[in-house]
Amino acid sequence: MLSKDLQIAEGDFRGCRPLLKWAGGKTQLLEEIIPKMPRKYGRYIEPFVGGGALFFTVCPVDGVIADSNPELINLYRSVARDVEGILRHLRQYQNTEEVFYAVRSQDWTTLSSSEAAARTIFLNRTCFNGLYRVNRKGQFNVPFGRYRNPKVVDEDALRAASRLLKRTTILCGDYRDILREHARPGDFIFLDPPYLPVSVYADFKRYTKEQFYEEDHRELADEVKRVHERGCHVLLTNSNHPLVHELYSPFLIEVVKTKRYISSNGKGRTGEDVIVTIPPKPRFDIRLVPPPLPEQVRLYPPTRYMGSKNKLVSEIWSVASQFQFETAVDLFSGSGIVGYMLKSHGKTVVSNDYMFMAYTLAKGMIENNEVTLDRDEALGLLEPRKPVDHFVETRFRGLYFSDKDNRLIDVLRANIKAMKNPYKKAIAMSALIRACIKKRPRGIFTYVGHRYDDGRKDLVKPFSEQFLEAVKLLNAAVFSNGKKNRARNGDAMTLKGRDPGLVYIDPPYYSPLSDNEYVRRYHFVEGLARDWKGVEIQEHTVTKKFQSYPTPFSSLKGAAEAFDRLFRRFRESVLIVSYSSNSLPTLDEMVALMAKHKSHVEVVPVDYRYSFGNQGHKVSGNNNAVQEYLFVGF
Known part of the structure; x- marks a missing residue:
């Protein structure tokens, strides 16, 4: 369930989607990007908004979007102010080559804002591949697309976008100015700058008026570090280029496969993007x-x-x-x-x-608030009262303990198994496990014999004493909170x-x-706790261990x-x-x-x-x- 800051196009914004086809748009990466967004944040800020795939999917409260392309920003502002006027203009256009080139020849700056916005949408939907490309004079110069039935008038999308954009701050300007004026601690910033030119990206710079070179990307990285220091969350996308890895090496960089739709080389329409996750620097000490x-x-x-x-x-x-x-x-x-x-x-x-051995100890020490195992009961567990299966004595003979100790372990196993009170049973089994570990050099079961004998007194203390001392220690630790x-x-x-x-x-x-295999070190006492139920001893191993848990x-x-x-x-x-x-x-x-x-x-x-x-x-x-x-x- 997403938080209120990440409601995906619901309520008044159901049907909200990008208004333009956009080279380098992030629609295909949304499933990768959205899970990386912080669950809660202040404001959504996107200073290279372009087609706004993420923005129109997330529908943020009190968002800030910006771009250096004034025609694009006019579109978004006009949709917010006069969506019905834009729809009236769009209905007048016909999908013919003659109309396309007539509309393309217009100077959008001489038109009303709503007609200029309608022109932008019409040309985008009917031009070749939905590209936005301008010549050196800033004039749109993409050819007619010859699509049979492009969806030029999308009333639902435009009206939903209008409702969203009405509550959004829409700015035209350089990303540095946008971030320095608007980014505050706790805000989420999505950065999708013009990509570094690598392989198929060599053609990409022709399709956008704004171009970024190496020095521009270095300046962007400096700005990213500044907003990181200020306490902002940042996600950044770019091509999988060595410079990106160099600039953002302190942060998490994930490489994702993508398809390209703008390469002149048909065989090269695949590539790799990176998503850089830049958490805010903590504001608390x-x-x-x-x-x-x-x-x-x-x-x-x-x-x-x-x-x-x-x-x-x-x-x-x-x-x-x-x-x-x-x-x-x-x-x-x-x-x-x-x-x-x-x-x-x-x-x-x-x-x-x-x-299970850890669970057993927690059962006796954390879940249990008052039950203890008195000394007489503990002493009784050392005496053979129930049928003994001699499992440890026969299966693990000569591996970890003496025959005498193995027999006592089997007696304790049988008596503990018959106990009714779950907390007394947990204390008794935990005491048995503790006694086994104390009687082993280094306290582990990755080897057999006693070659690591370190001279501890625990190694020569009788097993029964180890068990009774463990019961005493465990009893003393029982309390209620x-x-x-x-x-x-x-x-x-x-x-x-x-x-x-x-x-x-x-x-x-x-x-x-x-x-980090705990089972390998403690398989014997883990087997005790489980009574070797649900595990299969690997008979071919010297230590008679069982398979580690996945x-x-x-x-x-x-x-x-x-x-x-x-x-x-x-x-x-x-x-x-x-x-x-x-x-x-x-x-x-x-x-x-x-x-x-x-x-x-x-x-x-x-x-x-x-x-x-x-x-x-x-x-x-x-x-x-x-x-x-x-x-x-x-």
């Missing part, structure tokens, strides 16, 4: 002054979980606390610390993750419901230097598309996204993606050191120190 965390947050069980934001939770709250919100979504909850922190601040929290919080296991892309006030996004980071964040293209979908889905919410400096998309690309859907985007850098390395021996001895970014959209 989000300060990173971490406030003290509530004591409740300190009770959350620490973890070595890959990507855990335990060390960043104070900085995340420092940013989040600057916004007013009551509901929040932790979209990729992982260790659950961010959702728990938001719960401790009295927010209604939805904690989501595609990993008086809200109905929820844990969800599912794809972040499919989360439905009312738009929350704040959405925190901490997805798997994509980098060509390291993988995720769009496993490739650069997939990650960019996923971010775009998420930002669009939660465009009404405050967005906070964690991402690192060694991940892709790049910082500038992330800002441009978010700016398509948010009025303001801030980047807050945070120095950070990861618990897990990024194959440091392969990356110039990387010591895991990176810059973590918090992208903030509001």
